[in-house]
Amino acid sequence: MLRSEEIIEVLSPLNFWGKGQEVGIERTSYLQKMQEYLGGKDVVLSVIGVRRAGKTYLTKQLLKLKAEHASLEKTLYVLLEEPKFDPYLGLNLLDEVYQAYRDYVASEGEVYLVLDEIQNVLHWEKWVRTMLEKKEKVKIIITGSSSKLLSSSLATVLTGRTITLKVYPLSFDEFLLFKGQRVEKKYELLSKRRKLEKLLLEYITYGGFPQVVSSEDPTLKISMLKEIFEGIVLRDVVARHKIRDAVLAKTVAEVSVNQFACLTSAAKTRNMMVNLIGRKVSPNLILNLLSYLEEAFLIFQIPIFSYKVKEQKLYPKKTYCIDSGIINAVTIKFQENMGRLFENIVAISLIRKFGIENIFYWKSREQEEVDFVLKKGLKIEQLIQVCYEVLDKEVEKREEKALLKAAKELYCSNLLVISRDTRKRKKVGPFEICYLPLLDWLLGDF
Template sequence: MRVEEIKRVLVSQREEMEEFVRRERIVSREPENDVVSLISSGGILAILGVRRSGKSVLSWRASGEKKLYVNFFDERLSNFKASDFERLLNAARQLWGEPEFIVLDEVQEITGWERFVSRLGLNYKVIVTGSSSRLLSGELGTYLTGRHIDLTLFPFSFREFLLFRGFNLDLGWTYSDRMVSRVISLLEEYLEAGGFPESVRFGKVYLSLIYRDIVERDIMLRHSVRHRSALRELARYLMSNYSNEFTYSRLGSLVGIRDVHTVRDYVSYLEEAYLLFQVRRFSFKPKAQLNSPRKVYPVDVGLARTLSMKAHPERGRIIELAVYLELMRRMSYSFTSGEIFYWRDERGEVDFILKRNGELLPIQVTYQLDGNTDREVGNIIRVAKSLGMRRGLVVTWEDEEEITREGVKIDVVPLWKFLTVFNPF
């Protein structure tokens, strides 16, 4: 592309982003302060996550005034090639002078971008964003070993949803029955609409459009999928049957694909696009983890409800999904590593085993404990003792208490508190 063509696109994109930020109600994202601090100290930050989760706005707000911002998911840049990157930099210099920050939005659209970013990282503060977890698994991961930080951005948390609704959690709000009642009412709305910014702004109708774009563009087009109808059925099945165990062979029989490797690839494509996450069964033996059935959880509660094949999804499963996503979100936003497993043996199941900083925390999720206390708490205690832990957590819709049995302390926490003020770490 010619420098003059690139200039027109850069100016247009800047005007569009400035107008969007002025026009829309922008909520400060939870990792925003940390992102600003990290990128201000230099280096390369990769913001990854599902399409339409707010990566562009976060990168725009975090990158200061003297920036080169370019979104490569723009049809006007369809002819842009790796050889044009230097022209891009020169175009920005001619327009606004030497940039301090460089933001390359959806940069994976350009083949060969890795070498340019690696070179930029030596002299500029760089943010790259992408809708595929493969962004850092190729050459860039080799070039930038030890020189970059990555963040997975999720749709709005419940706390961010409250801010968007204009509801501020004042100091001591948990002691106000009126405030708690209002939070629970908004939680009902959040579990229905989810956290995609467009869904929160304009309604659930946008969820189907977001889902279609992810499947059609980020998965089928990018990976040149042959069995398109089978992948659509597979995706819809997994999005609707989250928290249930599955095997690749069983999925293959459901959608009519005999090759287990193809099914495994298709599930990995869904995961790479951040549409869903796989959860392995807990075991101290790596081989047992690989060979055991797995579970999946969609990236958003609203998206899961929209795609559910059931008119009224089980309340306990929706709460379970909200808990899983909050755990994933907090690990990502605190820039700490961790893993989530589930536990199943011949005596029962525990929904999650959180592994973080060398510690394990068993977590059970149920709508209510009435009549289930012995079973739910009993499983937690049994598993905690087998793992050598003295803590456990139960998340319900409204129950709240502290239970200590056999030397194991169990916090029973309502979902509204878990999503706002409770720290499980």
């Protein structure tokens, strides 16, 4: 058991009342949502996302804003991956930390409390619920790098009391902000185009993890990305789920990342693993590992669009990776995959904006494919094809053929083709197809 004085010594360097804190560049859209969500009564804000996406900086930006309106002492940040807390992780530690803070820092008044990487504390949800039921003057923000942070059993304990905010690596807009660039007017997309295209290539190559974006050294960027990848696999998959074979888990992760923007299945992944490691692998283990990689936000799996649930379950899913920089760090033939990289960038942008539950792919019996079906409520909102270039007439014809067939079947007239530099509108029968460069689409199609 830690003494109160020892707890304050651990907390002090990580809190505004103990030491000046680095908060990074503000990500305004997330901050606005966080403040809005915390406006409710007896609400716990859950901030989740892939490791190193910037959750800690975001919560500290929020605490800084609150400190400016009240005082530094009315904020408390607790890192539950702090090594000195490791031997004591449990509900008693949460009690002791909170009481030490009240005894030494702020004995009264409302406090904004951040519990960073809360999943390290078993049954943490019971402590949070107790705090709410006791009507403690505290606004609680929890963070974690697992999509299952609020699983069904935990949600039962905190029914109606949680709001979840998912944090992703930087969008291209945010990336430009980190690079000191803004595009606010239509003419700037023209006047700055060469510079923006260069920055887009950097974004595709090294991705949007804030720490990586802030580095100027290409070699260091790749090292950071490899470290992030290994951290996700070893800490958020192997350690969290007590996987005995860490090498197998890492290999499955590498294979999954290498299959970005491709149709995959557990059976296909298992067969690849058998060939790679030369021994039998349990199908259930592969299924579990793929599920854990999704939970850790390393990969996303998008189903085929069908009105039949059974078909969605049976057909292969399309795999996408959280960040193109990780793809660069893990795959071998990065530069040969620009079309797939474009598709991966679009996929993550759509997931970030609309939620993965509203994104599908479409495939005909003749194997014609549309990359993205965007659903809004019960309506098909848009059909999107992505390719690197459509200068070749055969490529253009192929992309349009699938798009038009899906448009007729799904009763959707909002058709889009995203490529490197083609911008036009093309009338094909009763339909009009919009062609946009990836750069323009990412910046909101001025």
